Amino acid sequence: MCLVCIAFASWVLKTANPQVGDMWKAVLLANLSALSAIRYLRKDVKVEVAAGQKKQHLTTLSGT
Incomplete structure (x- = not known):
């Protein structure tokens, strides 16, 4: 979605008449x-990052 916004903004800047x-x-x-x-x-x-930390925490808990 963010790439679409950037592409649209780029198009507007290219087609705008100063x-x-x-x-x-x-x-x-x-x-x-x-x-x-x-x-x-x-x-x-x-x-x-939060998902990775949660996964690491669960792995640590199951290892003990």
């Missing part, structure tokens, strides 16, 4: 998409 004065909208969209992707990836990494 002469019109609406460039701020394209830049805002690109920044929001980038921030959304970063938040998503951070959350995904936290979930993976």
Whole structure:
């Protein structure tokens, strides 16, 4: 999903006409998409780390 946001923002920046004065909208969209992707990836990494720690903890408990 985050790749779609980044691709869409990239497309908007490429097709935006700087002469019109609406460039701020394209830049805002690109920044929001980038921030959304970063938040998503951070959350995904936290979930993976938590799952790995839980798995390691269960392995340690079953080994004793």
